[in-house]
Amino acid sequence: MNINQYLALLFCWLFMLNAKADDANSCQLEQQHVFAQYDINDVTKQGNKTLQQLNLYRLDNQVIHQYEHNNIGLWWTKTSHNRLMLNRFFDHEKRVIEYQADEITGSFDWHTKYQLINEEFLTKMKLVKSTGEACNTEQVLTYQSAETTYQLVWLPNLKLIKSLKVSQAEQIISQWSLVKYSLASDKAKEKFTQLLDYKSTDYADIGDNENDTFYRR
Amino acid sequence: MKKLNVLSLTAVMMLCACGDDGKNGDNGVDGLVGANGSNSLVNQTYVPVGNENCLNSGIQVDSGLDSNNDGVLSESEITSTNYLCSPALTTANGTTVENTKMNEWFVGGQQHISQALINSNELNDAVGKAKNVILFVGDGMGISTVTAARILAGQQQGGTGEEYQLSFDKFPFAGFAKTYNVDAQTPDSAGTMTAMVTGVKTDIGVLGVAESVSRGNCESVAGNELVTALELAEIAGKSTGIISTARITHATPAATYAKSADRNWEDISDMPNTAIAQGCEDIASQLINFEENLESRFAGIDIDGIEVMLGGGRRHFLPKDAAFNSIDASSAIEGDRTDARDLTAEWQATYPMGNYVVDRAGFSALDADNTERVLGLFNESHMHYEADRHNDLAGEPSLSEMTSKAIDVLDNNDEGFFLTVESGRIDHGHHAGSAYSALTDTIEFSNAIEAAVKNTNPEETLIIVTADHSHVFTIAGYPKRGNPILGKVVSVGETEPTLAKDNLPYTTLGYTNGRGFKNLGEETDADAGYAHDIITARQDLTSIDTSSPGFHQEALVPKSSETHAGEDVGVYAIGPGSHLVAGTNEQSIIFHIMNRAASLANKAEAVLN
Structure with missing residues (x-):
């Protein structure tokens, strides 16, 4: 040569x-503008099975979690000052209730909202294998605690769970499956734009609005 | 009962003859046998202290004839009543009396009466004597809140608490206000504050308009607009100011300057399209356009607008555009306005000498003596709870600091000023079921009042302190003296918490309804409780520190938010005209007391004519 x-x-x-x-x-x-849909199969201690569908919307520093069967959704915003503001929205009534922004500490874990899994927990998991490239990179990760086994298929560049199995005594107690997703999603933008048009109220003001039947409930 | 038996008499006639004695005549016929006479009876009855005939107690002596011979002196038989009264304690001697006279409560009471006599002798009843008027409103500060805050403040200073006095406890005159709205037994802030600042009671939920208005109906406002004390002061040439720890567009502050069919029309995005089309103006816009609007209502006047506006609520003044976000915006887009107006910029254009500040640094930098006017909007929504104020990103001034600064700006006018100060978050602390937050805000409210007393001349400043309404907040059980007011009930003589019938301890403070128990530790934001479930079942508080900032008291009836209550609230006053605060009255008389003391309407009329 x-x-x-x-x-x-x-x-x-x-x-x-x-x-x-x-x-x-x-x-x-x-991955900052994402719509993703998950099927979540849970098994109770009594052996009862439940299936829920969770929609995840991401738009920059805002995240929505909304279960398909549920009128109520949770809408988090990470402010420029690293605080977390929670709003609850009600699609049928087109209403939003706002909570005061708080510091992102303790239970207010931004990663758990953004990617549905705690970042610290991710780093504890053992990488079994990695395949694909760029957006299609997939990692298989596992973690074994005293009673519980976690098996995660992770899309690190998209910050999305592809699948997650949680087992105890060789019985699957929870299983998450990514049904579909779209990147640079218009659906996500539409959802956040829609919420901006809802009538919003501070939670602190609900007590002063007893005449409003929505708040009475 | 003692009986005095007296001789029963028959009539005896003695004949009297003149001249020599003659011979004795024959004996006459025996007269008729007389009837037995009645016994005379005397009753002695002890009368206690306070009897109108014996103020210091004594013996009441009733006497008369037992005309029906039943041996009892009945009411109809009494022909004479006399009293043997005990001497007044103040003039008597002896160990028992000395024990009373030297007792500190007795001495304190005498001193209080002496002071009350001095106060009444020095009454200043001249109309218009009050050059300045300050109306302090503790939103939701019912009697139980005042009592509990007083105890907490005293205990924070190392005392047992109950004997402590908040700043306004020391005011010479006080009374009660009936708070109901025209259409509501338990009121809201909009109707009650309208009553206080206009002298006219009105409906729940409406601002500055009479009861003929229909809530939410823009067209019904026309013809029902009321004139407020702040507007009269403005026309009369006084400086004016509004302070609130809530949003400055919230019901209590808004009642002083806005006319609205709905308290929630804080900005244009909160209004129905029909109301906008019919020409109703949102509350934030009314604040910024106050001068122009008032001048249009009263032809020929030339006012200079509100000099001091301090509070929260930036969201209602800014466009719904992230480009207008302030330095400590909470939301991705801080502003709510959908008409693209930036009211803060409009205000600065109208008042180029005015100062717009958004944080503690800007506020502290104001030179009050040389400040013509100030608009301070310190939060996107409500300002922080006093206990949580340290968590504000850009820093907020306290209510005391805002009050002092406002007075320093307003007293630059020789004609005097009218100022309203609302502690808006006492109400929110209670709604969240957090006694800690409500009480610490009440203590700061008391501090602000003390600052006002120190910064003004009492001979020319009327200060009235009151609440718009109460809350379902109770002080219960039989805790011993000095028991921590935020703690569990420990009975007199005991050291361990008293147990209820369910064998669980319970707190002195509690709520009749609301979201109930929360144990959030050192969390100082009472609103954090809203993110947790409603719990109204009894809890085992044995190992819980109920005096921590994050503890939310137990409640009986589950509700998404604790509610207002309907009992009377206290009114406390000092300064010219303050003696008119007495008795139990409609809340609307507060306007009339302020109006008379400062002659607001007369002075305004003089300007108009």
Whole structure:
């Protein structure tokens, strides 16, 4: 291989590396505007099975969790001052109730809202294998506690759970499955735009609005 | 009963002859046998202290003839009543009396009466004597809140608490206000504050308009607008100011400047399209346009607008556009206005000498002596609870600081001023079921009143302190003297909490309804409780520190938010005209007391004519 061939090969290699980095960066941007839908199968101690469908919407520093069967949704905003503001919205009534922003500490874990799994827990999990590239990168991770086994298929560049199995005594007690998702999602933008048009009230003001039948409930 | 038997007499006639004695005549015929006479009876009855004939107690002596001979002196038989009264304690001697006279409660009571006599002798009843008027409103500060806050404040200073006096406990005159709205037994702040600042009771939920208005109906406002004390003061040439720890567009402050068919029309996005189309103006816009609006209602007047406006509620003044976010915005988009108006910019354009501040640093930098006017909006929504104020990102001034600064700005006018100060979050603390928050805000409210007393001349400043309504907040059980007011009931002579019939301890403070028990530890934001479930079942409080900021008291009836209550509230006053605060009255007389003391209507009329 002469020097020119060597340089050409190096250039191609660097180009590929750069293209991969661009893909990853692209994922990083696209995953900020996401709509994702999950099926959640839970099994109670009595053996009863329940199926719920959870919709996850992300738009920059805002996240919505809404169960399909439920009129009520949770809408979190991470403010520029690293505080978390919670709103509850009610689609049927087109109303929003606002809570005062609080510091993101303790139970106010932003990652749990944003990607449905605690970041610290993720780092504790053992990487079993990694496949795919860029947006399609998948990681299989496991974690074993005294009684419980977790098996996670994680999309690290999208910050999405693909699947999660939680087992105890070889019985699956909870199983999450990503049914569908869209990146750079218009659906997410539409959802947040829709909420801005709902009538909003501070929770502190509900007591002064007893004549409003919505608040009375 | 003692009986005095007296001789029963028959009639005896003695004949008297003149001249020599003659011979003795024959004995005459025996007269008729006389009937037995009646016994005379005397009754002695002890009369206690306070009897109108014996103020210091004594013996009542009734006497008369037992005409029916039943041995009892009945009412109809009494022909004479006399009293043998005990001497007055103040003039008597002896160990028993000395024990009473030297007792500290007795001495304190005498001193209080002496002071009350001085106060009444020095009454200043001249109409218009009050150059300045300050109306302090503790939103939701019912009697039980005042009592509990007093005890907490005293205990925070190392005392047992009950004997402590909040600043306004020391005011010379006080009475009660009946708080009901025209259409509601238990009221809200809109109707009650309208009554206090206009002299006219009205419906629940409406601002500055008479009861003929229909809530939520824009068209019904026309013809029902009332004139407020703040507006009269403005026309009379006084400086004016409004302070609230709630949003400045919230019901209590808004009642002083706005006319609205609904208290919730705080900005245009809160209004129905029909109301907008019919020309009704949202509350925030009414505040910014106050001068222009008042001048249009009273032809020929030339006022200079409200000089001091301090509170929360930026969201209602800013467009719904993230580009207008303030430095400590909570929401992704702070402003709510859907008409693209930036009212803070409009205000600054109208009043180029005015100061718009959004944080503690801007507020502290104000030189009051050289400040013509100030608009301070310190939070997107309500300002923080006093206990939680340290958590504000950009920093907020306290209610005391705002009150002092406001007076320093307003007293630049030789004609005097009218100022209303609302502690808006006492109400919110109670709604959240957090006695800690409600009481710590009440203590700061008391501090603000004390600051006002110190910063004004009592001979020319009428200060009235009251509440708009009460809450279902109780002080219960039989805790011993000095028992921590936020603690569990420990009975007299005991050291461990008293147990209820369910063998569980219970707190002195509680709520009749609301969200009930929460144990949030050191959390100082009472509204954090709203993110937790309603719990009204009895809880085992044995190992729980009920005096911690995050403890929410147990409640009986589950509700999404604790409610107002309908009993009377206290009214406390000092300064010219304060003696008119006496007895139990309609809440609307507060306006009339302020109006008479400062001659607001007369002075305004003089300007108009």
